[in-house]
Every structure is written in structure tokens, then in C-alpha cells.
Amino acid sequence: MILALKAGLDDPLRLRRAESTRRVLSLTLNPDREVDRIHGNGINTIDIEVVEGRYMLSGGADGVIVIYDLENYSGKLHYTCKSVCTVGRSNRYVHKFSVETVQWYPYDTGMFVSSSFDKTMKVWDTETLKPAEVFEFEGNVYSHHLSPIARKHSLIAVGTKDPKIHLCDLKSGSRIQVLQGHRAEILSVRWSPRYEHILATASADSKVKVWDVRRASGCLFSLDQHNGDKSKAASEAVNTAHNGRVNGLCFTGDGLYLLTTGTDDRMRLWNSATGENTLVNYGKVSNGNRKKLQFAVSRGCGPEFVFVPCESSVAVYAVHTGELVSTLRGHYNNVDCCELHPDYQELYTGGKDCNILAWIPVLRSPDVEDEPKSANQAAGAPSSVNQAFQDAWSSDED
Amino acid sequence: MNRKRALISDTFKVKKRRNGTQKFGAVSDGDGPTDIRSTLEYLATLFPRKLFNDSLPQIVLKHQLYSIHDDKTLVDKELNKLREQGELLMFQLGFDADAFGLVFAADYKSKVLAGEDGRATRATVERFLAKLLSPCTELSFSKDKMLKEFLFTDSEITQLVKSGVLTVRDAGSWWLSIPNSGKFTKYFIQGRKAVLGMVKKSKYSEVLKAELEERRTTSHVKFHMKYHIHDIVGAELVESIPTTSGTLLRFVDS
Numbered sequence: 216m217i218l219a220l221k222a223g224l225d226d227p228l229r230l231r232r233a234e235s236t237r238r239v240l241s242l243t244l245n246p247d248r249e250v251d252r253i254h255g256n257g258i259n260t261i262d263i264e265v266v267e268g269r270y271m272l273s274g275g276a277d278g279v280i281v282i283y284d285l286e287n288y289s290g291k292l293h294y295t296c297k298s299v300c301t302v303g304r305s306n307r308y309v310h311k312f313s314v315e316t317v318q319w320y321p322y323d324t325g326m327f328v329s330s331s332f333d334k335t336m337k338v339w340d341t342e343t344l345k346p347a348e349v350f351e352f353e354g355n356v357y358s359h360h361l362s363p364i365a366r367k368h369s370l371i372a373v374g375t376k377d378p379k380i381h382l383c384d385l386k387s388g389s390r391i392q393v394l395q396g397h398r399a400e401i402l403s404v405r406w407s408p409r410y411e412h413i414l415a416t417a418s419a420d421s422k423v424k425v426w427d428v429r430r431a432s433g434c435l436f437s438l439d440q441h442n443g444d445k446s447k448a449a450s451e452a453v454n455t456a457h458n459g460r461v462n463g464l465c466f467t468g469d470g471l472y473l474l475t476t477g478t479d480d481r482m483r484l485w486n487s488a489t490g491e492n493t494l495v496n497y498g499k500v501s502n503g504n505r506k507k508l509q510f511a512v513s514r515g516c517g518p519e520f521v522f523v524p525c526e527s528s529v530a531v532y533a534v535h536t537g538e539l540v541s542t543l544r545g546h547y548n549n550v551d552c553c554e555l556h557p558d559y560q561e562l563y564t565g566g567k568d569c570n571i572l573a574w575i576p577v578l579r580s581p582d583v584e585d586e587p588k589s590a591n592q593a594a595g596a597p598s599s600v601n602q603a604f605q606d607a608w609s610s611d612e613d
Numbered sequence: 614m615n616r617k618r619a620l621i622s623d624t625f626k627v628k629k630r631r632n633g634t635q636k637f638g639a640v641s642d643g644d645g646p647t648d649i650r651s652t653l654e655y656l657a658t659l660f661p662r663k664l665f666n667d668s669l670p671q672i673v674l675k676h677q678l679y680s681i682h683d684d685k686t687l688v689d690k691e692l693n694k695l696r697e698q699g700e701l702l703m704f705q706l707g708f709d710a711d712a713f714g715l716v717f718a719a720d721y722k723s724k725v726l727a728g729e730d731g732r733a734t735r736a737t738v739e740r741f742l743a744k745l746l747s748p749c750t751e752l753s754f755s756k757d758k759m760l761k762e763f764l765f766t767d768s769e770i771t772q773l774v775k776s777g778v779l780t781v782r783d784a785g786s787w788w789l790s791i792p793n794s795g796k797f798t799k800y801f802i803q804g805r806k807a808v809l810g811m812v813k814k815s816k817y818s819e820v821l822k823a824e825l826e827e828r829r830t831t832s833h834v835k836f837h838m839k840y841h842i843h844d845i846v847g848a849e850l851v852e853s854i855p856t857t858s859g860t861l862l863r864f865v866d867s
Contacts, residue, residue, distance in 0.1 A: 496685035499849040537686045 236517040238560040238576035242531075244545045245575040250296045250563070253281045256313075258565030260509055261554040262327075264319040265363060268558050270299065272327055273565060274314030279303050280329055282341070283571075285556070296573070300344060308337065308346050315356060315506065321363045328371060330356040336373060338385065348388050353377060354400070358507045361385075362406035370428065372414050374401030374507075380416050382428060394426055396434050402462045403507040407487065409470025415487070417464045417507075421455035423475055425490060436490040438475070440483060457481060462507050465521070467534065468514035474521055474534070476510065478502050482523060484534060495537040501525045509552035513560070522562055524550035529564055529574075545572050649691040652681050653701075653715065659840040664800070668728055668793055670720035675703070675713040676847035677840075696750045705752050705788050707780075708802055712848075716791065718746050725778065728792055734772040741765070741773055745789075756785040800835045807833040808841040812851055812864045819863035822853075 256276040263271045263285070271283045280302040287294040302309050312332035320326035326347070330336040332355045337346040354376025361371050369385040370392075380401055382392035399420035407413035413435075414426045424434040438456040457477025465474045466487065473487045482500040484493045500523055502508065512534065513520045519534040522543075529543040529550055548568040555562050562574040656678070657671035678688050692715070695701040702721055704714045722742055729735040744763050759765050765773070770787075773779045777792025791797075811828065812820050826838050834841065842862070845851050851862040 494686070494689060496679075496689055498679070498685055536684065538684060 232515060232517050235513070235515050235560055239513050239516050239520050239531075240540065241577040242541075242543060242560070242562055242574040243577055244543075244572060245577075247293045248296070248573045248575055249294075250283060250571040250573055251281075251298045252570060253298050253301055254279060254569045257548075257551060257567035257569060258571060259314060259506075259551055260316050261552045261563055261565050261571065262318050263554050263556055263563070264324050265321055265557070266323060268556055270319070270324055271296070271554075271563065272317045272319060273571060274317040274329055274331075275569075276313040276567075277304070278310040278312060278314055278331060278333075280310075280314055280317060280327075280339075300341075302339070302344055306344065308344075310335070310337070316358050316360075318359070318361055321361055321365075328359060328361060330359045330373065332356070334375075336371070336383070348385075350383050350390065352381065357401060358403045360404050360406055362411050363408055365406070365411040367411065368428075372404040372406065372416070374404040374416060374418075376400045378418070378420075380404060380414075380426075392428065394428075394434070396424055396426075397422060402460060403464040405464040405466060405473075407470045408466050408468065409487075413487075415464055415466070415473055417456070417461035417475060419460040419462075421457050421459060421461060421477070423456040423461050423464070423473075423485075425473075425487070438473075438483075438485050438490050438492070440492050442492050442494075456483065456485075460505075462502065462504050463510055463523075465510055465512055467512050467519060472534070474510075474512065476500060476502055476508055476523060478504070482521075482532070493535075495535060497532050497537045498539065500530065500532075504549075504551070509554070511553050511555040511562070513555060514557060516560075522553050522555065522564075524553055524564065524566070526550075527566070529553055529562070543574055545574075546570065649678065649682070649688060649695070652678055653717075656681075656840070656843065657717070659837045659843075661836055664835055665793070665796060668724065669791065669797060670716045670724040672714045672716055672791065672794070672797060674706075674844055674847070675715055676711070677843040678847065680843045680847035680853070693750075699746055702745075702789070703750075703752060704790060706794075706798060707788070708798060709848075713752075714791070714794075721791070722746065725792060729776060732776070734776045737765075737769045737772045738776050738778060741778060751789070753782050753786055753788045754779070755787075759787075804834045804836050804841050805844060807831055808838070809845060809850060809864070812845075812862055817863075818866075819854075819861055821856075821858060822860040822862055825862065 254275040258273050258275050260274045261271060269284060269286050271285055273281050282299045283296045284299050285296050310329065310331035310333050314329050314331045317327060317329045325341050326338060327341060328336060328338050334352050334355060336350040336356055336359055338348040340347050352373065352375050356373060356375045358374040359371050371383045371385060373381045373383060378397040378399055378401065380394040381390050383390045397416065397418040397420055399418050401416055401418050403417040405415050407415065412428050414428055415423060416426065417423045423438040425436055426434045437454055439454045440456055456475055457479050459478035461475055461477045463476035471487055473485045474482060475485065476482045480499045480501050482497045484495045485491065486493060508524060510521065510523045520540060521532050521534050523530050523532065527546045527549055531540045531543065532538065533540055546564065546566045546568055548566055550564050550566040553562055553564040560576055563571055565571045653673055656673040660671040662671065675692065679685050682688050692701065696703060700718055702716050702718050706712045706714045725738060725742060729738050759770055774781065774787065777790065779787040780790040782788045811825065812818065822842060825842065830838060846853050846862065850865060852865050854861045854863060
């Protein structure tokens with residue numbers, strides 16, 4: 216395959232995709248890489264910045280926010296990702312209750328936004344660790360999201376205990392729009408990575424709605440698990456995405472598909488343009504979370520993979536075929552969030568056991584070089600083992 | 614060397630990648646194109662006909678197929694194809710939102726008509742079946758559809774409900790159903806609970822599949838043990854783990 220690449224027959228993207236896929240398939244816990252243990256309580260959310268992929272934010276159940284440096288400049292194999300700074304309990308502006316979502320500002324690491332159960336959402340300045348803006352709400356804030364590709368707007372979509380979705384503007388500091396349509400609390404909101412005005416929201420009333428924020432009227436469509444086939448469901452369950460609360464939303468890297476998970480222990484894949492259920496059957500994806508579930512989809516791999524936290528392990532499924540590729544076990548308690556490093560195919564997962572675990576792809580063992588035989592015959596067959604490694608100590612008689 | 618405490622590397626479970634997953638102890642075959650039809654026929658043979666005095670067609674549950682074939686999406690696609698061809702009928706069984714029963718169309722027709730012999734409602738049922746097998750992939754019917762598309766009158770709909778072919782879903786819509794299947798549902802749920810109880814009560818809540826099949830069943834379990842095992846494995850109520858002594862079934866706490 217490398218030969219084909221050198222000859223120009225293959226697109227260089229193919230090599231990248233094949234290698235990313237191989238790396239994702241060989242993710243394991245590596246004893247050489249640890250993340251500093253700062254949180255004293257469960258970790259609710261993790262976010263890795265998009266610009267460099269160097270800094271990671273984590274929000275905990277005690278209201279503490281920690282920033283870690285993921286890069287390894289020490290030169291040693293064993294590396295602990297140290298925390299750069301924390302918004303600890305001693306900070307004047309720290310959240311009073313658990314932090315539910317944190318997200319870096321998509322364009323640089325000078326700013327990040329965090330929302331918490333103390334009914335506020337704070338926009339922090341990373342240098343001074345002081346909030347530049349505080350948005351107050353009437354109910355617990357479950358989830359917020361900033362669009363990663365937005366150029367024309369700087370809206371933050373916020374999902375709270377209210378059935379209304381608030382859109383807050385970063386530039387003016389006010390709440391400019393409210394999207395009505397859900398009947399119960401909003402557990403998760405997500406902007407599409409393809410179009411900057413498409414927003415998907417998941418709610419405890421079992422519905423997932425897709426909105427265009429430029430439209431004044433209601434949502435574009437609501438995802439229906441039976442694809443309009445009213446005969447399949449009981450009459451109350453018509454037009455629902457799941458048979459229980461929908462608590463996880465994730466778009467695939469190209470924004471063409473949307474994955475949702477619900478408390479009915481199912482995960483579904485939807486076509487994000489038409490809202491059609493692709494009916495890929497992942498089997499039972501156990502989910503008991505009352506709050507939102509953060510899961511991740513790989514980007515740039517051959518068959519895309521989705522990493523879903525299931526109880527205390529992380530299940531890896533192939534997105535389009537639904538087969539369970541592997542289960543990553545290592546946490547001692549429920550896993551709440553997982554985030555994939557975009558460039559290195561490393562998975563960081565955080566859970567109720569106060570640990571963030573790093574799953575690193577296993578490095579390929581160095582191949583012993585096969586020299587072409589014809590060149591050897593003249594020089595005499597060289598030994599493939601280096602002279603220095605040959606065993607000169609032990610004898611055969613013992 | 615006496616190892617009283619587990620090594621750190623054990624906790625981290627650095628596994629070697631096995632090239633071409635070597636499944637030992639697992640009976641499931643993965644040969645070539647998955648033949649759903651033959652699996653359906655095999656599962657249908659496990660259904661006890663004598664128990665219901667031959668009045669019920671052989672019912673297979675959709676998730677029983679998941680326990681035999683690995684790729685669930687493929688199984689779903691094949692089933693939809695068979696349903697569109699008019700060979701297979703799917704029913705919502707009622708006790709679980711996800712439990713769907715599958716019956717071969719020919720079987721269904723013959724059993725229903727046999728049950729209707731000598732009854733006044735026979736003609737209506739025949740007409741309904743003829744419309745149904747034309748082919749129909751719906752699980753339920755609304756009043757609109759019955760009146761307009763199928764051209765049935767209200768009294769005829771009542772007759773269909775009486776004969777058991779339709780079951781009330783809510784005001785103005787009906788599920789397609791199998792007549793006299795109430796007994797089936799009752800025995801099925803009883804048997805499922807009993808088998809699950811057997812697995813749960815075992816030491817460590819796990820039991821080898823071969824051993825479970827050998828066990829003496831209580832009077833609650835009226836179906837073949839294998840029928841129930843396929844059901845609980847497919848519905849993911851137990852985890853199926855391949856071991857060197859065969860497949861192990863471990864109860865899943867949910």
C-alpha cells in the first residue's frame with residue numbers, strides 16, 4: 216500500500232484514513248499516560264480545544280473546572296498530563312453546584328464557557344480565570360453548545376429544565392431567542408458541524424427536534440423512530456425518537472448523520488438532512504443517565520466509530536453497520552463523558568470515580584527489515600539479529 | 614511465586630490483538646450469506662405445537678434471530694425483504710415494546726381459517742386475510758384505513774375483533790394479532806421469568822449454556838429450553854460469553 220502511495224496511485228488521504236482506523240481499533244489503557252487527578256468528585260464533562268488539540272477542560276460535580284496540558288514535551292515515555300490551572304472552590308466566581316457542560320471557545324483558548332446546576336452559564340477569561348459574562352436561567356442548565364463553525368453568529372444554545380431552548384449571544388451578552396416546542400426538560404443541544412444555523416435538541420419527552428435558528432416558526436422536523444410508519448408504535452409513542460428520555464446527541468464529523476442515545480437502552484443513527492431513521496441496530500446500549508451523556512464519534516477513519524459510555528465501560532461501535540467492535544474497560548464506576556482527540560486518535564474518558572483515563576493506540580512494533588535476497592547472495596547471508604543482542608552468556612547445558 | 618494481589622497490568626488489561634477473532638466454544642455459524650429463512654424454520658421447529666393443540670401457527674420472536682446471527686442490521690433488512698415479498702408477517706406481541714413475533718404467512722392463513730371453520734365470521738376473516746396477504750407490511754390499522762382502503766363496515770370490524778385477528782390498540786385503531794395467542798403470551802412470559810431465575814440463582818449468576826439445556830425444567834417452563842435461551846440471549850437479558858468449556862450465559866443486571 217505504501218508502494219501505491221509512492222507511485223501516486225493512491226490518494227495520501229487513504230493512508231491517513233487506514234492508519235487512523237488501525238489506531239482507533241487498537242485503543243487500550245496505557246500505563247505510561249496518566250491525567251493528573253485534581254477532581255474530588257465525579258467528572259461530568261470534558262472538552263478538548265479544536266485549534267491545537269493541546270488543552271483539555273474538565274468540569275466536575277463539585278463545581279471545579281480544571282485545564283490540562285495534553286502535550287508531552289518531557290521527552291520521556293511516561294507522562295502525566297498536568298493541570299495548568301483550576302477554578303477551584305477557593306475562587307470567588309466558582310459555580311456553586313455541579314458543572315454540567317464546559318466548552319472552549321471554538322476559535323482560541325482565551326475563553327471558555329461553562330454551565331452548571333446553579334442555574335448560571337459563565338463565560339470565562341482563561342488568563343484571569345474570571346467570568347466575563349454570566350447568564351442566569353430559571354432552571355438547572357443541563358447542556359450548552361457553541362457552534363464550532365459559526366461565522367455569522369456567535370450564539371450559544373442552552374438547554375435547561377425549562378422546555379424552552381434559549382439562544383444567548385456572545386457579542387451582545389443577552390438572550391436573544393427562545394425556541395419553543397418541547398414539552399419537558401432539554402437534556403442535550405448540539406449545533407451541526409456542517410451548517411452553522413442548524414441546531415438539534417434532545418429532550419426528556421422522548422423527542423429530538425432539529426431547528427433552523429433563522430426561522431421564526433417552529434422546528435424543521437422532529438425525529439421519528441418509526442419513520443412515519445404509524446402502525447409500528449403504540450399511539451402515544453408516535454413521532455418520538457426513543458421510547459424513553461433522549462439524553463445524548465452527537466453529529467458525525469461531516470455532519471451528515473446524527474446519533475442519539477436514550478434511556479430505552481437504544482442508540483439510533485439518523486440522516487440529518489431528512490430526519491430519517493437509518494434503522495441501524497446497535498443492540499442494547501445500556502444507559503441509565505438522568506442527565507446528558509457525552510459521547511464521541513471518530514473523524515477521518517475508514518469505517519467511522521462511535522464511543523459510547525455504557526455503565527462503567529466504553530463501547531466502541533462501527534457507526535454504519537452497528538457492530539460492537541470492542542469494549543474499553545478500566546473505570547471503577549460509571550463513565551459520564553468521553554472525548555476523542557482529533558489528531559492523535561486518543562480517547563479521554565471521565566467518570567464518577569474521579570478519574571480521567573487516557574486510551575492510547577498501541578504502537579506498531581518495528582518490523583524486521585526483509586532485505587531482498589538477491590542483494591544478499593553476493594555479500595553472504597546477513598544475520599537478522601544484531602551482534603550486540605546475541606546471547607553470549609547462557610550455555611545450553613544447565 | 615505466590616501472587617496474592619493482582620498485578621497492575623492485569624487491571625489495565627493490555628490485550629494482544631488476535632488476528633481473525635478466534636471464537637472457541639461459540640456454536641454460532643458465520644458461513645457465507647446469512648440464511649435467515651433457514652434460521653426461521655429451525656426456530657419454528659422449537660415451538661411446541663402440541664401444547665396449543667395445533668391451533669396456533671409457529672411463532673418466532675424477532676430477537677431470537679439476533680442470538681444466532683451477529684449482524685443485527687442485516688437480520689432486520691432480510692426480514693423486511695421477506696415481509697415485502699409477502700412470505701412473513703410481523704406482529705406486535707404487546708408485552709414489550711420491542712418484542713415482535715414472526716409467523717410465516719402460509720402458516721398463519723391456514724391456522725386462522727382452520728380456527729374459523731363453522732363460524733359465522735368466516736367469510737369476513739377470509740376477505741380480510743386476502744387483503745392482508747397482498748402483501749401488507751403494517752402492524753396496525755386505523756379506522757380510516759379499514760373503512761376506506763379495505764372497505765369493511767363497522768360491524769365487520771367488530772367481527773374481526775371477535776375472531777381474534779384484530780386487537781384493540783386505542784380508540785379507532787387496531788393491532789394485527791394471532792387468534793388465541795393469549796395463552797402463548799402467558800406461557801412465554803412465565804417461562805422466560807423461570808429461565809432467567811435459573812440463571813440468576815446460579816453461583817455468580819452465570820451458567821454454561823450446555824448445562825442449562827440439560828437442566829430439569831419446572832412446570833412453569835412449557836416451551837423447549839432452547840427456545841427460551843435464544844430469546845433471553847437475543848433480548849440481551851443475559852450476556853453470552855465464549856469460554857473454553859462452551860458458551861457461558863451471565864445474567865445482566867439492569
